Amino acid sequence: MNQLFSLTVIAGILTSAIRLATPYLYAAIGEAFAQTSGVVNLGVDGIMLVSGYAAFYVTLQTGNVWLGLLAAMLVGLLMGLLMSFISVTLKAEQGISGIGLYMFGLGLSSLLFKVMVGTVKTVSGFPALKLPLLGDLPVIGPIFFQHSLPVYGAFLLVPVAWWVLDRTTWGLQIKAVGQNPAAADSLGVNVDRVRYFSVCVGAILAGMAGASLSIALLNLFQENMTAGQGFIAVALVYFGGWKPLGIMGGALLFSTVNAFQLWMQVLGVKIPSDVAIMMPYLLTIVALAVTVSRARQPAALNKPFERGEN
């Protein structure tokens, strides 16, 4: 137990935590866009899977990680358009259509993987990039500044998303549509277009989350490789109170727990691995229970908008 608290181990846990926060950050901040506009997209996990597969396959074939990332974003966009069409244009029950999207993504990614790849293969994903000067700092350097580009990108996304949502006309429109679509509509905001835009931005980011798993963190693809991370990401949006900074706090909390349980297993701490794997899921439930009551969710969340209904 003592070695668990040595400096190397703590540094190792923190390094992993920063890395593992990446998919949560992309997916949850993307989901925050969708939810701020009033659409709950529960298909994030499915989008991550298909996009993760696309990124993996394109990288495997071309050897170019950037093409892989682009493919993931494109697939994310397509899935986002499908989700928006069902839940915005057809005004379907969002919870169930999201589950449909998840099942579709899970099935499609498994199908394509089995048919086109078949066995476990690895790709050379985004390489670690040591930032000049900062990366050379003792202790701090390895923890924060020796990651691959998608990891930096995920953390850079936090201020960008905050700025877009809080400081631009776009962000204002997204919020207006999520709070009071009828009022936004009467002021000439095209509710459906804003929701399409927000869901698609979210889906592209979910695609990047999938890519970050398959071509940056793990460099391989497996069936159902997300293991529910997309759902945890949706929970993080509630946890973070629909604010990018809050979401980052939640993502780091989760990734730290994940990193901690991985390191416990590496160090052979006597805890059944099944119990360790359970921890993030248990934590999600606890986190939801603690936070949901205090957060103010967008007033029109989960409510399809139909002109002249109110």
Added chain:
Amino acid sequence: MESKKLSTQSRPPKTALHWREALFNASVPLAAMLLALLIGAIMLALLGANPLQAYAALVTGVFGSVSGITQALVKATPLLLVGLGICIAFRASVINIGGEGQIIAGALMATWFPLTFRTWPGWLLIPTTLIMGFLAGAAWGFVPGILKARLNVNEILSTVMMNAIAVQLMNMLIRGPLIDPAGITAGTYLAQSERLPEQVWLPRLIPQTLLHAGAILAVLLALAVYIFLWRTTIGYRIRAVGLNPDATRYAGLNVPFYQALSLTLAGGFAGLAGVVEVLGVQHRLLEGITSGYGFSGIVAALFGGLHPLGLIPASALFGALLVGADKMQRAVQVPSALIDTILGLVVLFVVGSALWTRRWAARRMMAALKQAEKDEEETA
């Protein structure tokens, strides 16, 4: 406003279009299914398989033999049970994605209980195991239910998490306390439980097939759930909560209580699905015991119009689809994940097409109101 006045002053408007609406409501999911199968055909073609040959293999695989049909019914049984729970929950506008975890909870109980009380006779052991399994599933549904009722925790997320927790719990138990002692002596350490004592196996309905008494139990329970939801006060309240939570709240109903109750009951029925899989099919607990029924049960429930009686044919259809998919996989070498993909599309299309069902209903309501107004003018 208009409709309220009418209902107090005159008899409700005659529903002349009723059978046409019913036909329309039934044809919408079928059209959604056809569309999904069409996209599946395109995917089959892209994968280099002949779609016609593949779908022919799917159909003949099920309906070409007695064993195919009985296999379909065996798969329809857990779908029906899970779907009944989904119906109850969705009727209270609670979305239960936790079927997988609740099935596991029921299956774990259905394994542990008979192994512990293995000396009991079958007539006692089977019913008690069914009840215990129901309770285990109900407990697994109660947790997200009470969290929703007390702390307003989103049940979709909490049930998904409960699924993941149940999978790990099962993995731990069938590698630990519940592991088959034979696997230890043989040195294989297979992740499965000991075989259950024979007196607890559900009786076979047709010898030489897998069809077991659980199928009859499921159909009877479908009737019971129908009576429960439409003929009892609690059932009526559950549906009222789903139709209009605000109105029921003003009417003094304890909305969170009925939502938690519906999620608990939903868990119980999914738990029963786990019990019949263990007692009727596998006779032991092993990995993958859920076969994804927690999700395909949602598809069946939506397809059956969230109605217990509609669920009976819907489960049979999806049971057939799942069996056919296995046969198709062997015939044209396409992974059965294709069917999972198609199921996802069915969900998307069915919920997407609800718009037309609603519009149809609204149009019919308007027509009926106009007709009633005209009648009133004529009599006056």
